[in-house]
Amino acid sequence: MVTHRRNDESQRLVRDSFDSTSSDFELDDFLADDYKDRTHRKRISLSSFLPWRTSPPHSPRPGRWRRLLGRTFTAFAAFLLILIIATPFFNPSYSRRPPHYTGSNPNNEKVFIAANIVDVDLIKGPWGKAVIELVDLLGSENVFLSIYENDSGEATTLALQELGRSVKCKTAIISDHIDLDSFPSVQILPNNHLVKRIQYLAQVRNMAIEPLNSANTDMGPFDKLLFINDVVFSPADAADLLFATNIGKDGRTQYHAACAMDFINPFKFYDTFATRDSEGYGAGVPFYPWFSKAGSGISRSDVQAGKDAVRVKSCWGGMTAFEAKWFARNNSSSETNSVGMTPIQFRASEELFWDASECCLVHADLSAMASLHPQGWRDGNEFDGGFYINPYVRVAYDERTFGWLNFIRRFEKLFSWPQGWINWLASRPAFQPRRDLEPGVESDHREWIYDGPTDVEEEEKLRKREYSDLDIRLNGHWETVKRIAKPGGFCGNRQLLVLKKHRKAGERMWERIGPPPGANDA
Template sequence: MPSSSVSDEYELDAEPLIGWSKSDRPTDELHDRFSPLQGVKRPLAKLLSGAVYLTLVVLTFPFRWRLRPRSRIFCLLHILLGALLALICLTGLFWPSYTRLPPHYETLRTQVQSSSAHGRGNVHNQKVYIAAVLYDPQGQLASGRWGDALLQLIEMLGEQNVYLSIYENNSGETGENALRHLADNVTCNNTIISEPGLSLRDIPHVTIPTGEKRVRRIDYLAEVRNRALQPLDTAQVTYDKLLYLNDVIFDPVEVLQLLFCTNADSNGVAQYRAVCAVDFSNPFKFYDSYATRDYEGYGVGMPFFPWFTSAGAGESRRDVLAEKDAVRVRSCWGGMVAFDAAYFQGPAAIRFRADSEMFWDASECCIVHADVQSAKPVTDQLQRSGSYMNPFVRVAYSARSHSWLWTTRRFEKLYPLAHDLLNRLAGFPHFNPRRTEVFGEKITDSMWIAGDMGDAVPGRVQTVERMAGNDGFCGRRGLEVLVENRRPDQDGFDSIPIPDGLD
């Protein structure tokens, strides 16, 4: 059997999860909006107090002694340093980013914390289908903080309202045992499967320029994600929400806020086709840039706040700077995403897929947004994509990074100017010739056309007329294929060189 191929984009460094127990759960991070220091961790309060004192020392130092004219530069540097420290302190204290929760978010958190009743976080008893794909060879996800948070989430949603589907692949005996133990503690209806390896027989193969037949990475990942959705094919229940979870550290209450609070209407009902959390690989670095596109289909910029560039109208960036809970995007993933489940049920049910064109790679997690947005055509799809990113809800790929997210966000309003400058210097966003394509239009383009069985060459670049798909904004030139039977020190996929003649 082939080894499981999981790219960095989907893989979790689970080392920080070791040793986490129920007694180690994070305490409530809510703050009193009327007190700037309320809710700030004690180390942060000490740090800010020390910084204020240091600022005063630096600012007053030049005036303690009479300085010679040649020391004016020295004096100016001290003043600038003091002003910078003052700005950092004041921003963290009085103008933090994404820390003042909307009232209905606070109401939901209080409701959950003030009761022990099952289903207390799901007052309308909405039916939620939770899907997850695991690669857990050490068993640290299922038996650690991820598994414990999942059980808490099910309890808060109400066991009678939840269906859990977990698909695990090639995790070995330790991973299988950990998942089996988790399954024994799951109290809702579920399908939990661990397979020693995924057969590639039914996954499409392509012929690359060397003549080899290989499995494209995105085809493989789409198949794995769809395995967790298979119970929907025969479900007798109509679900309201589909929640797809990566192997991330998350707060169960924030999941409820993502599901039921995002973009709420006047009646307090969440309105979205899809909404994502924001995921971090460290306390500052945004992770899932591969699947994220702004409201006009541009890729993201430098991977720190406010994440999006000012290209085009810059609407996603403006939404972030305005601290909206529903930042308009064309696609996202963010380690955790909630969908309107109606798109994934019935005769026209959407599933994850790859783009059909060779040497045009696009994340299956971006394409699924394109398919959801195309399922109900609107007059101006760009203005009403229905996909959002919620920066109030943040997850991380290590416990250490997650523990810092409430602190680091307090200083984010210092970053936009530097972020914009660095984007321009680095050339972000990268140009995508298909970003503005309209679904169904005919376009003359260069494409790799596979040869027939009897041809002397496996294929060639030809100029052809193609029909534009709905997912042009997701992709880029490239082709990555699965490495079958890989060695432990080997990457899970190979990048195939782009043939001459393809732009």
């Protein structure tokens, strides 16, 4: 009995000892787990206050980068939105006009207005109304209006006659017929005598300014010549272009020519064909700031500085103001006659596969003439020839576009950086082989020489089929020719613009023919 009890007690002690040890192990595990849990919670709690979260180097977190990119994109979008909203209010482009822009003729200067227009809707609509208002602004006694059109039909003739009865100033409104066979022709194929488009345009512009000299006898010499294209414009803007652009201390303008800017849509500047910057480079991508950084980038810098007289070598922009004296016959002198430019007239290049805008060439000729008669207001800057674009003055080719111009210009400065990059990507401006040629200096010109027959027996066959580049190459060649450079080498480029002999209804009246290979312009 004693032995049995002792065994039971021994088993109880062993069991108690075992149970006690087991409980101690469970308690230790519990305490260890609790300690780890509290430490982990503390780590999480602390990490929430740190700018970064620590993680083992072997455990990548791709979600972190996605969140970072998302936050960066959100911040950039917010910045861009703020910039877009703030720009038109705090940094608008050409929206706050100088105080001397009054839309008037403060010194009662005499203005000769010239135009070539055929669009009946414009004549009876916004263009005609603006011209009538402009005459009133300038003073009817100070204005002579000359309009020349040809071969545009009876509706155009009647609309112009009605306009002539509505304006209060003196007028010369002419509807005429032009015989294209009377123009000098060029030839690139047998039986294919073509009239250069620029030759035609130069002629009709010269017809519009022809009355300037005869009108002088009735009104005295004119101070300004204003050429207006078939555009929608503000009469007050036209007055400011004439009498507020680049004024001097005496309150009078200081320019040989000042151009508006014409837009084909609310963003896109149109007349890049006639526009050259202050160093003779072509325009950049045609939205603000319109010019490139080529050379010294002076014209681009003038635009970004908000100047009302952006220095250029040539321009047109749908509406251009000139000093009238350069176009008058009574300005003749032995010096100017020696270079054959008095009075100044619009002209075209005579070369094959070399064309330039007549509106650019007239600026080049005026510049050459003005250099013989230095003006007192010139500051001697080689890149300031007295020719300017005024970005405050804008015109358009339809009323809808014109209505948007004042709104869009408030956002323009946002376009500057993208425009610069696109210029670079698009290699703007294009190469100009004669940009640096000085007038009067002998130079080597690469010219296309036609050496094919004038006529062939299969004349009708040639007329009916389309000519190809191969046809042109078989009837001519490139040749290096010594020439005395005329003004305006910076205006031209390699192309041939000709009037179509036969065109369908709705087609434009001219076409462009590219040059044959081999010009090898350096």
